[in-house]
Amino acid sequence: TGGGIWCSNSTITVANCSIVKNSAIYGCGGIGSHESGITIANSTIVGNSAARSCGISCSDSSAAITGCTITGNTADQYAGGVYCHDSSVMISNCILWGNSAQDTGDDLLVGRYDDASTASVQFTDLAGGEGAVHVEQGCTLNLGEGNIDADPLFAAPNKRDYHLQPGSPCINAGDPDFVPGPDETDLDGNPRVAYGRVDMGAYEVPGPDLVPENLNVGPPQVQQGGKCTAEWTAKNVGALDIPNAWRDTVYLSQDQFLDETDERLRQWQAIDVAPLASQGVYDAQIEVTLPDPEPGNYYVIVNLDDDNDVIEGVENNNTIAFKIEIVRSHPDLASVDLSVTPPKVQPGDMFFAPWLGKNSGLVGISDPWKDTVYLSQDEFLDDNDKRFAEWDASNTVPLKSRLVYGGGALLSAADVEPGSYYIIVKLDDEDDIMETDEDNNTITFRIEILPVPAPQLIIDGYSLIERRHLGGGIYDYELELSVRNNGTLVAHNGAASLIGWDAPNVSVPDADVAFGDVAVGETVTGADTFVIRIDRSIFVDEIETEWQIACDEKESSQTLTILLTPADVSGDDCVNVRDLLFIRANLGLVGSRIVTPEADIDGDGAVNVLDLLFVRSNLGRGGGCP
Secondary structure (H helix, E strand, O other): OEOOEEEEOOEEEEEOOEEEOOEEOOOEOOEEEEOOEEEEEOOEEEOOEEOOEOOEEEEOOEEEEEOOEEEOOEEOOEOOOEEEEOOEEEEEOOEEEOOEEOOEOOOEEEEOOOOOOEEEEEOOEEOOHHHHOEEOOOOEEEEOOOOEOOOOOEEEHHHOEEEEOOOOOOOOOOOOOOOOOOOOEOOOOOEOOOOOOOOOOOOOOOOOOEEEEEEEEEOOEEEOOOEEEEEEEEEEOOOOOEOOOOEEEEEEEOOOOOOOOOEEEEEEEOOOOOOEOOOOEEEEEEEEEOOOOOOEEEEEEEEOOOOOOOOOOOOOOOEEEEEEEEEOOOOOEEEEEEOOEOOEEOOOOEEEEEEEEEEOOOOOEOOOOEEEEEEEOOOOOOOOOEEEEEEEOHHHOOEOOOOEEEEEEEEEOOOOOOEEEEEEEEOOOOOOOOOOOOOOOEEEEEEEEOOOOOOOEEEEEEEEEEEEEEEOOEEEEEEEEEEEEOOOOOEEEEEEEEEEEOOOOEEEEEOEEEEEEEOOOOEEEOOOOEEEEEEOOOOOOEEEEEEEEEOOOOEEEEEEEEEOOOOOOOOOOOOOHHHHHHHHHHOOOEHHHOOOHHHOOOOOOEOOHHHHHHHHHOOOOOOOOO
16 A cells, blocks of 8 residues: 555556655555556655655556655665566656665665566666665666766755755756656746756756846936936846856836837846856946937836846846936037146246037037136136136037037236146036036146246255353354255345344344355355354253345345254263263362363353253254264
8 A cells, every 4th residue: 555645557647746754554655556557747755654665666567757856765674765566667857865764775676576677767866876776686777867876955854845955966967858748847836947957856946047136227317318327236046057148138118117119228248247156146337328209207127138048947037127207408518628838837928728618418509608717726616716718609609419619718827926726617607508417517727837037045054163151151152054045046145144033142243144156956155154142041042043035136034943052061062971971070169160161051150950950951952963
């Protein structure tokens, strides 16, 4: 008997069935036949059990088993999967895996009582292969083409899910010549051949399946005949990779549904994204030119794999739509090019600025307009910029769509300070033309206004020549001064005069220095020295001085900080350990007993802790320090 199905002296077909968890005390747990003809297709025989044989048992019968998954069946004696005795059995496109029997033939047993049996197996995943099949004496096992012995990779057998995972060796491994019957499906009701070749087992793995995830079109408002950009993301949600390239097509439609009346705009070729793995995602972008329909609302539709280059598990989920508005066309003046000759001028010089503009709109311009030239300190036009010139475009009217025109203005750099500037030209500055885009009318060009050639004397530095102690805390510092000509012409009869200082303890007996002629880029030390007198009783060592710098061609003023370092007892222009030693050698001495008069820094007639602290606080200072 059969726990699930039993047929005797019959002809039956079992198709698209699940024979699961049946049991029999004797006979077969799943499907049993005796003296019958039986066809089993697209079914699962799973988890059945019996004392004798389990999944399918054929006795004195003929059986054709196609596209079935036979797994997890157990028998106490013979053949957990298929038991064939005194019969003829054809097994094709099946999975025989994970069945068990206590005696012989876990997955397949070919035996006899009276007559010899024959079992033919092709394009089947047979656990253990030929070596695992028990064939009794006189019986025949015909192993045809395409059999494999590999884990079928069931999705979740512990949850009774016997679909195939992506990557299963059973995918596209069935008989390549298999032709499904009319309306034949797998156990899920899907087409029996999903991707060119039948799979082994009861379930077809859906082939590749391209599905759009999102679509964006910008700008969403477009002129008649204008351009927009379509960007979309799509995914292969199928279980198989896509090995070959395909083409996505962009359409314009009056509704969200693609049909033969919609206008084909442009194709995007998926060459760079193929092959595309299962669950793989790709992004696409393409610019399209719209036709010239009546203004209104339309839809941009993208149809993936428009030419059906990919065999998909599902073919009716490839489109996505985005709503746009097509508006009436207007002209559009756009700046194309601007140059300035020469790009470097001096104040008062003339220079020429020619430019090119274009009507990039889809309709012509019939009314005149004016372009304006501005001088700006940056690349952006604003109210602070100087209006330089105006150019009347009357002679260019009418200006047809897509045509380029040229304008120009002769300009003067009079009353412009030297420096870097930008010439900015704004087309249709007074908005005489109604344009599609008002933000593309400006163009810039960088120019430089050069200074007028002249010498430029600057103080380059100073150095200490001699320090003289005049008694008490009074010292004279004799210094020399250097200047450099950073200008573009020779400075004749250069001279410098000290005209001010900010220290209360300082006087200047003489501070006029002559340099003579100073060449461009040359540094000259003055022919004269100058003296600064300092009273050390007031601890000021940095003096901010102001100088008048003059030559025959130009006068200027400059400040200079002079560091006199009264704590430099040793006179080497650096406050260091030597100065500390001088103080310590004279520490506690007063009046005429002081060996080194300079050690009395504050001039109070005694070398004491105040002098020592002053040196310590100034260690490392001085022009001669490393």
